[in-house]
Amino acid sequence: MNAPLRRVGVVVMVLFGLLFANLNWVQAYKGNDYRTSPYNGRVQIDEYDRQRGYIMVSNPGSKPVALSTATKGNLKYLRSYPAGAAYAHVLGYKPVNGSATGVEQLENDILSGTSDKLFADRLRDIFTGSHTAGGNVTLTLSKTAQDTAYEQLVKNKLGVKSGAVVAIDPNTGGILAMASFPSFDPNLLVSHDGKADASYKKLEGQAGNPLLNRALQETYPPASTFKVLVSAAALSANKNPDTPLQAGPGYQAPGTSHIIRNATSSTCPEDQVTLKEALTVSCNTAFARLGVELGSQRLNDTARAFGFYDDSLRVGNLSATDRGLRVAESVLGPLTTSSGGDDKPNIAISSIGLNEVRVTPLQNAMVAASIANDCSQMRPYLVERLVGPDLTTGLYSAAPKELRRSCTPSEAAQLREMMVSVVENGTGKSAKISGYVVGGKTGTGTADEEANAGSDGWFIGFAMKDGRAVAAVAVILDDAGKGGSGEAARIAGLVMKGVIEDKGGK
Numbered sequence: 080m081n082a083p084l085r086r087v088g089v090v091v092m093v094l095f096g097l098l099f100a101n102l103n104w105v106q107a108y109k110g111n112d113y114r115t116s117p118y119n120g121r122v123q124i125d126e127y128d129r130q131r132g133y134i135m136v137s138n139p140g141s142k143p144v145a146l147s148t149a150t151k152g153n154l155k156y157l158r159s160y161p162a163g164a165a166y167a168h169v170l171g172y173k174p175v176n177g178s179a180t181g182v183e184q185l186e187n188d189i190l191s192g193t194s195d196k197l198f199a200d201r202l203r204d205i206f207t208g209s210h211t212a213g214g215n216v217t218l219t220l221s222k223t224a225q226d227t228a229y230e231q232l233v234k235n236k237l238g239v240k241s242g243a244v245v246a247i248d249p250n251t252g253g254i255l256a257m258a259s260f261p262s263f264d265p266n267l268l269v270s271h272d273g274k275a276d277a278s279y280k281k282l283e284g285q286a287g288n289p290l291l292n293r294a295l296q297e298t299y300p301p302a303s304t305f306k307v308l309v310s311a312a313a314l315s316a317n318k319n320p321d322t323p324l325q326a327g328p329g330y331q332a333p334g335t336s337h338i339i340r341n342a343t344s345s346t347c348p349e350d351q352v353t354l355k356e357a358l359t360v361s362c363n364t365a366f367a368r369l370g371v372e373l374g375s376q377r378l379n380d381t382a383r384a385f386g387f388y389d390d391s392l393r394v395g396n397l398s399a400t401d402r403g404l405r406v407a408e409s410v411l412g413p414l415t416t417s418s419g420g421d422d423k424p425n426i427a428i429s430s431i432g433l434n435e436v437r438v439t440p441l442q443n444a445m446v447a448a449s450i451a452n453d454c455s456q457m458r459p460y461l462v463e464r465l466v467g468p469d470l471t472t473g474l475y476s477a478a479p480k481e482l483r484r485s486c487t488p489s490e491a492a493q494l495r496e497m498m499v500s501v502v503e504n505g506t507g508k509s510a511k512i513s514g515y516v517v518g519g520k521t522g523t524g525t526a527d528e529e530a531n532a533g534s535d536g537w538f539i540g541f542a543m544k545d546g547r548a549v550a551a552v553a554v555i556l557d558d559a560g561k562g563g564s565g566e567a568a569r570i571a572g573l574v575m576k577g578v579i580e581d582k583g584g585k
């Protein structure tokens with residue numbers, strides 16, 4: 080064989096070798112990715128041959144909040160969300176192209192029918208030629224509470240354009256309501272008409288970021304709601320609700336010329352108030368001084384005990400706590416100097432919930448829930464049950480789990496006493512519920528004075544009946560201005576009434 084032919088032969092052999100290697104790469108290594116890719120047309124058609132399972136709320140007899148209905152197109156079932164925007168951030172959506180979000184993503188294998196737990200159904204389908212529907216998901220949500228939370232955010236009395244509500248069952252950690260505003264209509268993102276991508280891009284660029292779940296992913300200055308944790312730190316240092324604190328109309332932060340003042344001149348102008356009185360009237364000067372006295376270590380330890388600095392928290396299914404809806408980390412910010420000592424000016428401002436303290440609405444609801452439940456903080460979750468396509472075969476039932484102990488039961492009782500005083504005698508009166516013991520704390524988050532017109536309005540609290548916790552809640556209204564915390568308290572009371580209604584008044 081002459082040299083040119085040998086060279087051609089070598090080239091052909093190399094090309095065959097590369098082709099063989101590429102075939103092995105595609106079939107052996109990347110084959111599963113290609114088979115399961117949402118952009119694979121065959122996968123899409125096969126997936127939509129099977130009716131996707133229902134997502135339901137906890138109320139017996141209520142209609143599904145996510146379901147699939149038959150179509151006449153190549154994709155035989157269309158996903159729909161009858162409740163629209165009210166449940167969008169919890170449910171997420173299942174688009175034709177791309178990945179699911181929210182609970183649709185968390186429980187995709189159950190809903191799509193591909194879970195190993197549904198193997199018997201798939202095996203039967205092989206012999207019958209059927210396409211058994213996917214499994215079904217029941218959430219912990221209380222329908223009345225969820226509907227109320229979203230409706231009150233949208234129709235708030237101050238014209239606020241964004242905010243969030245989270246309600247929790249303190250005894251279990253089950254999330255009873257989770258609403259974020261502004262929201263979006265998930266039905267626009269699952270259509271089969273090719274307009275879903277355009278709808279997503281429009282939402283992505285829309286003012287107010289409606290795709291953001293503010294309940295879990297946004298952090299805010301907690302303002303005076305943080306005084307609850309400063310009170311918990313004080314109780315852990317052997318103080319009690321009757322411990323006298325130095326108050327007065329102003330407090331000069333140590334080593335600075337900055338004067339910390341109260342929201343109004345009539346708020347704790349006297350030289351001394353008790354810890355309980357200071358929380359009741361939200362006395363800035365008393366809590367700024369108290370925080371400096373307690374020091375950075377005790378404040379940090381207390382915050383961590385209630386769930387701050389937990390960057391691993393996920394909300395979803397308790398059997399898989401390493402996956403779920405991601406929760407942003409709540410933090411205090413730096414409270415020490417570069418040399419490691421207490422940064423007293425920062426501590427003073429941080430002790431009234433400003434400076435660099437940041438908290439999610441979920442975290443603030445967990446603080447209230449923990450206190451209502453004798454400082455047993457339960458792991459929050461959304462998925463109550465998984466059942467088979469027949470709606471009777473049980474695949475999973477949530478078993479509540481304690482996440483951490485935040486304080487002692489006696490300290491929790493003292494915190495409840497002080498928070499009840501806030502609702503009965505102080506700034507949280509709008510949250511009252513007839514026949515129930517309600518405790519809470521308002522907050523107005525600003526960069527400086529609490530009366531600032533551009534401030535956020537907060538309320539966190541709980542409702543109890545016969546000594547047992549019924550619900551805990553956190554409400555945040557962005558840039559609410561004057562009256563924001565009172566409006567947040569009013570909404571919180573209505574949401575907790577919704578929980579009570581769905582529980583039959585129990």
